[in-house]
Amino acid sequence: MDSRIATLRAVLEGRAVRVSDGIVAAQIEGRGVGVVATRALKAGERLVEFPLAELANPRTVKAAVEKAAAAGAAGAAGAAGSAHQTMALWVYLQRFRGAQMAQIDGGRWQSFVAVLPRDLSSWPLMYSAEQLRTAPAEVRTRVERMRAQVRADWAAAAARSGLEIELDRFTWAWLCVNSRCLYFRMGEMAAATDQLTLAPYIDFVNHGPPARDGATESRVGVAAAGPRQRFSLTTTRAYSAGEEVLLSYGAHTNAKLLVEYGFTVADNPWRALDVTAEVRRLLSAEDRERLDGWGYGGDVVLTDDRDLPLQVEVVLAVVAGVDERFVHALMAGQTDGRKIELRVRAVLTGVLERVVAEAERMLTRGDLTADVARLYRERRELAQLHS
Incomplete structure (x- = not known):
């Protein structure tokens, strides 16, 4: 692979694509191909620059x-x-x-x-x-x-x-x-x-989750104006020699990363517990139709924040059999959920107990991929957080 990467770089540079002498793409154990700094890099340093005509789109x-x-x-x-x-x-x-x-x-x-x-x-x-x-x-x-x-x-x-x-x-x-x-x-x-667009060589850069404050490791985009426009990869922080250069693919959960990109990451700050399937099993066809009509038929997702999103609160209220007039007032912001908190929490507790039980049962299996096992551990942790 290294020889093919070197060939690609030479071809790109022959087409006026500039690749910094401060980086190299190479195999990284456990991560596939990645981009590594070969010297100290400054924040704001352009690492790859493409004339727009040399992109593939x-x-x-x-x-x-x-x-x-x-x-x-x-x-x-x-x-x-x-x-x-x-x-x-x-x-x-x-x-x-x-x-x-x-x-x-x-x-x-x-x-x-x-x-x-x-x-x-x-x-x-x-x-x-x-x-x-x-x-x-x-x-x-x-x-x-x-x-x-x-x-x-x-x-x-x-x-x-x-x-x-x-x-x-x-x-x-x-x-x-x-x-x-x-x-x-x-x-x-x-x-x-x-x-x-596809941008060869830039696409070797592996994912680094963005921080909760939006800070990222590097960025891509069009720089300059007019005929000298370039599509570039630019650092947003300093890197030491030997450090892997990363690029955020977005504020994605591990479930989305796995399906879209084929991997998960440890200590992902963008954790979420999707309990849509578990909750929809508790809804009648009439309930689902009503929620769809109200615009609340979407996914039921919990995050690290213990406060329930309105979407989740409304769906759980319907499962709990809360009076429809109260649910409408809740959706309109005319009341909060304190009056129905015990009923909603009772439904949620049952859902979370099933999530934990499923995760523990699946984690005893010996045929899970490492990524799928990580998803079940995350689901168990988030369910316990909300219990």
């Missing part, structure tokens, strides 16, 4: 995708897809139709595709059915949504390109994009979820 790869699609039976008639779908199709074509793409773009992205991870087995989307059943309900729900989106994008990409696209290979490409893309605003992309 719907703006820069559109023509290549359209040319590849034109070779398909129905490619010319296909409608443009979302940014994620477009980029997944592009990564798929680059890896699995490399010879065809080399004729289109001269093979300029092959050094990037060569360093993309081949083994994505740590992503729950790639778990076996039996393995997925061992994960908490929140993870299973997230995976179901992701699987539906991947299948929709796969079907649309195949129809759009007119090519025979294998679902397992497209899934690999989709996950690579999902876990490596960065926010990049493009005016021609209307949806917020479409503002994304």
Whole structure:
């Protein structure tokens, strides 16, 4: 891998991408590839700078995708897809139709595709059915949504390109994009979820959770103005030689990190206990319909803060059979929950007891991944905090 990383860096630098002499990407034990400081780095130091035209995003790869699609039976008639779908199709074509793409773009992205991870087995989307059943309900729900989106994008990409696209290979490409893309605003992309780009080498930087006050290890974004605009990775604090450079992927819980990026982190400051599945089992179909109509049918999530969010309080009040007029007053802020606190807490206690019992039962198993075991330990700790 190190030789492939060195090749990628040389190719990028040959395309006017500046990579600081103060960093190197290399294998880090237990963390895959990461970026390490080779000397002391100052806060505000730009570590990687991309001319915007050298990024890989719907703006820069559109023509290549359209040319590849034109070779398909129905490619010319296909409608443009979302940014994620477009980029997944592009990564798929680059890896699995490399010879065809080399004729289109001269093979300029092959050094990037060569360093993309081949083994994505740590992503729950790639778990076996039996393995997925061992994960908490929140993870299973997230995976179901992701699987539906991947299948929709796969079907649309195949129809759009007119090519025979294998679902397992497209899934690999989709996950690579999902876990490596960065926010990049493009005016021609209307949806917020479409503002994304791939930035080789920057995507080697591992996640460092943002602090509760919003402080981060480094940042990415567009610097300068006009024709000299650059997309850059910039430190926000000083680093010592040998220290790993980190970048926040967002204020994400470990459940979200696992599903979206294939890992969890120890001592994550963004802990949350999702008890949606446990609570929804206590609601009748009529109750769920009422909550949806009131705009309170969303997830039921507890954090390190012992105070109950209004969303949680309302749902638990419905489970407890609290008079609907009181629930409406609660939602409108005309009363607080003190009058129903005992009833709400009784429901919550039962839910939390089931969470703790499930976590303890699952943690006795010998077939959990380290990440799934960490999720159950977190769930037990948060349930005990709120008990």
